Amino acid sequence: MTAIEIGRLLRAGTSGFVVGCRVNQLEAPSFGALVRVPLENGYQIYGMIHDIHIDDDGLVRQLVTAEAVDQSVIQDNRINRNVPVEMSVLAIGYKQDGRISHLLPPRPALSLDVIYLCESEEICQFTAEGRFGYFRHVLRAAELPIGELLAAHVQQAGQIHRQDGNPGWASAATRELITLLRDDYATLMSVLGALGDALPADELKLGNNA
Amino acid sequence: MTNNLASIGYIVGGGLKESLKVRLTVPAQEVQEGGFVVIESDEWLFYGLVTDLQLGATDPRFADEQSEARLPEQLAGLLHGQTLYTNLEVLPALMLEPGPALDDPAYANWIAEIDAELRPKPRPLPVKTVPPHHARVRLAGPGDIAQIFGKQEEKKNFVIGYTREQGHPVCLDLKQFVQRSSGVFGATGTGKSFLTRIVLAGLIQHDQTSVLVFDMHNEYGFDDISSDDNKRVIGLKTKYASRLRVVGLGKGALIRGQAPDFNLELAESDLQPEDIEMLTRELNLKETTPTTLEALVSTFGRQNWFTAFREMRNGAIIEDEDGKKRPAPDSVAAWASSSGVHQLAAEGLHSKLGRVFRLPYLVENPASDTIGEIIQALEAGQHIVLSFGKHESDLDYLLVTNLLTRRIRQAWEKRTNDFRSKGEREPRPLVIVLEEAHKLLNREMAAQTTFSTIAREMRKYYVTLLIVDQRPSQIYDEVMSQLGTRISGWLGDDDDIRAVLSGLAGREALRGMLARLQSKEEVLLLGWGVPMPLPVRSRRYGEDFWKELQGEKQGKRDQKHILKELGYD
Numbered sequence: 001m002t003a004i005e006i007g008r009l010l011r012a013g014t015s016g017f018v019v020g021c022r023v024n025q026l027e028a029p030s031f032g033a034l035v036r037v038p039l040e041n042g043y044q045i046y047g048m049i050h051d052i053h054i055d056d057d058g059l060v061r062q063l064v065t066a067e068a069v070d071q072s073v074i075q076d077n078r079i080n081r082n083v084p085v086e087m088s089v090l091a092i093g094y095k096q097d098g099r100i101s102h103l104l105p106p107r108p109a110l111s112l113d114v115i116y117l118c119e120s121e122e123i124c125q126f127t128a129e130g131r132f133g134y135f136r137h138v139l140r141a142a143e144l145p146i147g148e149l150l151a152a153h154v155q156q157a158g159q160i161h162r163q164d165g166n167p168g169w170a171s172a173a174t175r176e177l178i179t180l181l182r183d184d185y186a187t188l189m190s191v192l193g194a195l196g197d198a199l200p201a202d203e204l205k206l207g208n209n210a
Numbered sequence: 211m212t213n214n215l216a217s218i219g220y221i222v223g224g225g226l227k228e229s230l231k232v233r234l235t236v237p238a239q240e241v242q243e244g245g246f247v248v249i250e251s252d253e254w255l256f257y258g259l260v261t262d263l264q265l266g267a268t269d270p271r272f273a274d275e276q277s278e279a280r281l282p283e284q285l286a287g288l289l290h291g292q293t294l295y296t297n298l299e300v301l302p303a304l305m306l307e308p309g310p311a312l313d314d315p316a317y318a319n320w321i322a323e324i325d326a327e328l329r330p331k332p333r334p335l336p337v338k339t340v341p342p343h344h345a346r347v348r349l350a351g352p353g354d355i356a357q358i359f360g361k362q363e364e365k366k367n368f369v370i371g372y373t374r375e376q377g378h379p380v381c382l383d384l385k386q387f388v389q390r391s392s393g394v395f396g397a398t399g400t401g402k403s404f405l406t407r408i409v410l411a412g413l414i415q416h417d418q419t420s421v422l423v424f425d426m427h428n429e430y431g432f433d434d435i436s437s438d439d440n441k442r443v444i445g446l447k448t449k450y451a452s453r454l455r456v457v458g459l460g461k462g463a464l465i466r467g468q469a470p471d472f473n474l475e476l477a478e479s480d481l482q483p484e485d486i487e488m489l490t491r492e493l494n495l496k497e498t499t500p501t502t503l504e505a506l507v508s509t510f511g512r513q514n515w516f517t518a519f520r521e522m523r524n525g526a527i528i529e530d531e532d533g534k535k536r537p538a539p540d541s542v543a544a545w546a547s548s549s550g551v552h553q554l555a556a557e558g559l560h561s562k563l564g565r566v567f568r569l570p571y572l573v574e575n576p577a578s579d580t581i582g583e584i585i586q587a588l589e590a591g592q593h594i595v596l597s598f599g600k601h602e603s604d605l606d607y608l609l610v611t612n613l614l615t616r617r618i619r620q621a622w623e624k625r626t627n628d629f630r631s632k633g634e635r636e637p638r639p640l641v642i643v644l645e646e647a648h649k650l651l652n653r654e655m656a657a658q659t660t661f662s663t664i665a666r667e668m669r670k671y672y673v674t675l676l677i678v679d680q681r682p683s684q685i686y687d688e689v690m691s692q693l694g695t696r697i698s699g700w701l702g703d704d705d706d707i708r709a710v711l712s713g714l715a716g717r718e719a720l721r722g723m724l725a726r727l728q729s730k731e732e733v734l735l736l737g738w739g740v741p742m743p744l745p746v747r748s749r750r751y752g753e754d755f756w757k758e759l760q761g762e763k764q765g766k767r768d769q770k771h772i773l774k775e776l777g778y779d
Contacts (some may be wrong), residue, residue: 174285174288178293185271194282196282198594
């Protein structure tokens with residue numbers, strides 16, 4: 001199994017980092033996906049992609065206004081970009097000495113560290129650890145579209161857990177979200193609205209009576 | 211005593227004054243008001259009664275909005291599971307030290323200490339503390355009920371009914387039951403007389419007590435036809451032909467077309483002035499009555515005053531030799547003037563006593579001392595049902611019960627004193643069953659009849675009352691407060707409910723329960739004669755009941771049977 005490399009670190013802080021990637025790497029990552037940054041001595045930082053943005057440069061601005069741009073020019077501009085595609089990632093945990101923690105990583109990664117997409121197995125491992133502690137980091141990020149982000153995450157991870165023989169994960173996660181957001185009616189309803197759209201009707205069935 | 215019965219919730223708050231609050235973790239339908247629950251903490255087991263169920267929400271908006279319309283069904287289910295809940299209110303009644311678990315090594319030690327009397331045997335105590343937060347709550351199992359109400363196997367315990375939800379048998383300790391006066395209450399048509407039959411059958415079967423029933427409506431002795439479904443109702447005489455005697459009031463009386471074992475006639479000499487004073491309201495007597503009666507007694511003596519007064523002619527006049535009219539020597543007026551009694555008062559009393567003079571069962575010289583026979587039978591361990599036959603008026607009831615009870619009281623007081631001072635045989639406990647008790651025990655009457663004395667003091671003399679009534683509010687408070695065991699069916703009237711609950715803890719909580727009992731076959735056991743209040747589905751009186759009682763006595767009720775009784779056949 002080859003690890004899917006999605007880019008290198010542009011800048012980082014304790015609570016998150018930004019990854020720059022080439023356009024040909026843009027196929028794999030998606031909104032809400034889990035990524036990891038392996039560092040020395042088995043130390044590894046986990047993150048969740050919450051934004052993918054494509055910045056313009058001077059040439060793009062000129063091309064946008066130009067008439068009848070040749071298709072090859074457009075392709076060339078897309079592939080050989082001057083500025084990278086940027087992905088904003090929320091730090092949601094780390095692994096040290098083989099143990100996964102949902103606390104914020106003790107120190108960030110350094111520039112140009114390679115970022116990989118988490119494999120199914122790692123997603124299962126990370127999301128099943130403890131009691132959904134990493135939801136804290138997501139819910140704290142008030143400026144993010146929390147509902148959409150969580151819906152995307154629960155949809156992706158739920159499917160993987162299902163295939164892994166743990167069909168109750170999605171409802172356990174939903175229940176935890178309800179507990180965490182009980183006192184914030186507006187946020188809870190927006191999260192549940194998004195989850196309702198994202199999850200197939202039978203996804204929650206099995207865990208419902210658990 | 212760990213028990214793996216499923217938990218239904220956990221304690222979230224409350225206290226001794228208000229009820230304990232329990233967060234329910236199972237669907238609300240699985241618990242009902244009046245359910246008997248056990249709260250487990252490390253040190254104590256608490257026994258309580260569900261008095262209310264309340265719907266709650268972590269935020270009122272979750273309850274207000276019908277989110278099932280907005281969200282997929284499963285998601286709404288999850289949301290409601292987390293935000294909407296039911297709270298129980300539990301009235302804690304008793305607590306018990308369970309000791310170490312059976313498989314705990316400390317258990318053997320603990321039992322040994324109890325056996326050696328180094329440590330008191332654990333028994334249910336009134337609640338004095340509260341369980342901690344989050345203590346586990348579960349529905350009581352048959353073992354818990356037996357722990358509190360007694361085991362069915364013991365002879366003194368009589369199954370009075372079954373818990374409403376799970377049908378576990380609930381026992382009444384008959385030995386304790388007869389030590390204090392008790393009452394059976396319920397609005398008309400709630401099955402009071404069936405319940406009384408069941409209790410009486412239990413007492414007779416238990417055979418430690420004699421029973422005297424004042425059967426005003428001729429229901430208890432011979433077989434009867436139920437007024438509800440026209441089915442035959444078995445009388446006690448049918449089942450206890452040799453141990454129970456039916457006494458008819460008046461010579462030649464027939465009860466339900468059958469001849470009673472013997473007939474009761476009262477001697478006029480037994481009638482005392484107090485008996486007449488007691489009838490003041492019934493006969494509408496004047497306030498001069500006591501003076502007149504006193505004069506009669508002083509003229510003729512306590513034995514003969516009544517006969518003498520009856521034989522006087524009211525208003526008889528003779529003419530003397532001068533042609534002047536004056537009262538005849540055997541007239542009331544003549545006696546009045548000779549005894550210094552107001553003539554009109556005496557004549558008034560005489561005419562008002564006419565109803566008493568004409569009573570056919572009140573005779574000058576009865577053929578035999580039937581009251582004495584009744585007392586003898588009761589002392590010998592037999593049971594008496596005194597049927598009033600066609601004498602159903604309040605006058606009959608007041609007069610006969612009072613007269614008979616006074617004699618009984620004298621007899622039992624004498625026996626008890628002989629037992630205490632001379633070491634004679636211990637008197638046999640006696641239970642007097644009073645139907646329509648409010649007629650004898652209302653506020654005005656209570657002071658004058660023997661019954662209030664019995665209710666208050668006679669327990670020392672082995673005589674107690676079993677009061678059967680539909681208007682407990684009419685019964686004198688002082689008598690009500692003496693009732694140890696109260697078995698109450700549905701009551702609608704607020705005053706009646708208040709009367710039944712008088713002097714009990716947790717009245718407010720029990721009040722609603724009493725008003726919401728199913729109108730038939732559900733009764734609330736309460737009073738300090740029972741360990742804790744509990745609503746039960748009473749036993750059904752019929753062939754099955756008798757089979758269980760007299761036949762295979764230890765026969766366990768199988769599940770099919772219980773289901774059938776619950777109506778799931």
